[in-house]
Structures are given as structure tokens and as C-alpha cells.
Amino acid sequence: MEPGNQQQVQPPAPPAAQLMAPPHPPQPRPVAQVHAVFSSTRQWPMSFTPIKPMVEIKSVTPPKRKKQCNCKNSHCLKLYCECFAAGLYCDGCNCKQCGNKVENEHARQEAINSTKLRNPKAFQPKIENVPSTLSVRKDAGAPSLPKHNKGCHCKKSGCLKKYCECFQANILCSKNCKCMDCKNFEGSEELQAIIQGDNASDKNSIQQAANVTLNGAIGSSGYKYSPVRRKRHPEDPLGPEANHFDASQVASSSGLEGCIGYQSRSKMVYRSPLANTVHPTDVNDLANHLVIACRKATEAFLTIADNKVEMEVERGIHTNADLNNDSMKNREVQNGVISQPDVATHIDQRTAGDLESPCGNTQEDYRPASPGTQALLCDEQGTAFGSDYRTSFPAAFHDQDTPKLSVLQEKTVLTGLREYLRVIITRGKINANNSAGMTEANASSEPAMELDARRNHGATTGPGVSSLPSEAVERPKAPGDPENPRTSDPSA
């Protein structure tokens, strides 16, 4: 068929079109629209021509026709053909022996039926917006994230080339994908390198960045949750399903769901100011800080407790009857019957099993805690603190001074947590200001804005580099530096 001699129009509501879901073939994106493809910290190469998004903004300029196919052997009646796969007639394509035209509707319908026979979902959109998996936000206008229904199966492209359907669609790979050596995930330095290549607005530089990353010049991101080294390992105890990282889920679980997806701004996906700021390493650091703070507090108070235990053993204060009463009263305390000071004099020497925590675990510290604290204790006893936490708090520790000691201990731990959270909050504020500054700087040519934008850019350059307060940016923080939020011990 001669090029330009074909129609590429929406079928006039043929039966197949009625059955088909709206197709979403790769579509060139107007430059103005591409300009909108960036978020506060992530921009997409301007030369990128992603698959038509699910929510397409109305362009001021007439929407361009999809690009013409070049099919030679498929007669444009198989899914190889983009037009056919999109449910469109060929129009102005460069295809040969095209059967995807109005005058060939009968054969076309047969091809459609045949295709649907093989795969009933063949004409359904590959990219769909799925709601965030973070349950707590589902009712709060949680952002919907585009996701590839089938997922890609890339092996060599690292999912960083347009061979990859996910990459082409401007979305991150998900658990649906079965790709190998994937680098198309949140936090991927390789992906960041490509996106930052957008600053050069140079196609070659962008692809060069992709090649560099694929060749390992930059190396693995080092992110703990990177799927790169975990895929296709049958021996993985977590099983094949766990081999693939679901960006949306991981991000959600870490509160970073706003980072997911690098689709166009037209979708207005929420992006946290902490995007690219709170890293998995930060979470680990926070956990480490809490554990360290807890242990330090324990060590400090344990000495006092030991002394008191020795004193009480010498005195022989308690009788068996007392112990029985203690158990009774402890249970009452658990139910809030007896006031705290009253119990404090009876709680020592009890067995660990005397008290049951709200979550079913024995509770070493009888002191009533806030629901949040209780939840933390329930969660942490089995994980971060584990048996170490329990052995660090012998039953003898709970004497009449226990409430005071526990208060001090909790204060120490929470102080450390507070200090760390302050650092995180500061980062978020800086990022939020950066985003606002960048936007205003783009819209205005005020020197102050430009200066701010430049400074902000400097603060956020480099993959995974956190945005820190300006003074922190100016002076690199060495490990262990008290001002380094990633390495300092806030409890100190």
C-alpha cells in the first residue's frame, strides 16, 4: 500500500471499537505538553515520546495523529501494528499491504476477533491508573498511579530504553513486570541520571546517560529495595513474587508514594516535598537511632536498677502473699483500676507473664502508655528491639522508681526521635520552598528568583542527593558529624 494513501481515523463505531477499551498507543507529545512533564524534582527528557497517558490533557493545539506505522508483513492486522493495536485505521502510514482500513473492514474484524480470541484483553489499555496501595490514604484522595497491566519483560534494556513499555509510558516498573536487571524504579540512580539528562535537552546526551547507566558506569543505586539484584532468583526465599519490587508499594510503605510515577504534570499526581529526600537509608537511620537511644537509656538506668535490686534482696521485702497480690493488682492496673503510684510499690519481682500487653505480648513496663506508644511497643518488641529489648529490662528493674526511670528513658528515646524528625521536616520544608522557587523562577525572570532557583538546583543535583538546608549544602557533612542528619546520633 502506498504511503499516504490510507485513512487513519477512528473506526466509525464498528463492533470491535465498541468492544475495545480506549487504546493508548505511543504518541508524540507536543513540546508544550512535554514541558509539563516534570515534577518538583523530576523531569523527563524533552525528547521523550511516551505512550499516551490515561488522562490526556486537552492541548491547545490540535492533537497530532499518532505516528505512522511501517508494517510490512503483518498487514497491519496484528498487534505488531501500532495502529491496529490502538484500534485505529491506518492513515498516512508507511505500511505495506495494509489491511487495516475501512474498505477491508471484514478482514479487519476477523483479525480483531482472532486477536481477542487469543487474548481477550489484547485491546485493553496497557497502562492504567491504579490507586495508591497505601490504605490509610485511600480515602484521602490518594493519588492514582499509572501501572502497566501486564508489565514488561525486558532483559537487556534495563527498562531504561523505549523498548521497555513501562519506560515508554513514563511509568515505573511494578510487580507486574518480569524484567531483568530493572533500573526503572524509584530511587534508581540510573533512572535519575537519565532524567537529569533532560537538563541538557539533548537526545544524544540522554541516551548516552542511559547507556552509561546500563554499562554500569554509575553502578547500582545501592538502594536496599532495588530490584536489580533480586530478580529471577528462584532461590530467593521470598519467592518469585518478591523478586519484583513494586515501586508503588514500597514507596507507599515508606511514605514516598508521591515519588512514584514520572507522568506528566497534567495528571497532577501528588508529590511529597520529601520526595527524593527521605530515602530508605533514612528510615534505617531513624530505626538505628531509636535503638541506640533506647540502649543508651537502658544502660544508664540499668545501673540504678541493679543497685536497687541488691538492696531489696537484702531487705527481703516481699513475701509470697505479696507476690500473689502483685499479680492480681498488676492485672487490675492493666485494666486501669489502680492508679499508677499505688502499683509502683507492688510491681517488682513479678514474672514477665503477669502482664499482657494490649497486643498480646508480655509487657515489661506496666506504666500506662499512650495508644501511640503502645502501638510502637507492640511493633518494635518483635523487631527492632526484639529480645534485646526485653533482656535489657529485667523484672527487677520495676521498683517504686520505675515510673520515673521509664519516663526518663522514654524521654530520651523520644527526644532522639524528635530531633531526627526535625531534620526530616527541615528537609521537606527546604524541598517545598525549592519547588515553589523553581516554579516561580520559571514564570518570572526576577533576579532573586533566578538566584534562588540556581541555589536550589545546586542543592538537588546528583542522584538521590537530599535537599538540605542551605548551610548544610555549602558544607559537606562528614560521617558522624553531628550536623549530618544521616549519620549523627540525635540522641547524643
Place this chain on the structure above:
DNA sequence: GAGTTTGAAACT
């Protein structure tokens, strides 16, 4: 623009 690479689709 020709040749190569890549991964989805189709086929076995």
C-alpha cells in the same frame, strides 16, 4: 539510511 538490537506478539 542501512544494519543491529530489542522485546512484544505470535506461534509451536
Place this chain on the structure above:
DNA sequence: CAGTTTCAAACTC
């Protein structure tokens, strides 16, 4: 369902 082939787009030179 896994392996292979076909196909067209993406990519390289």
C-alpha cells in the same frame, strides 16, 4: 507453560 519465531520499533553507526 516454556521455548522459538516473527515482527516492528528503537537504536547504533
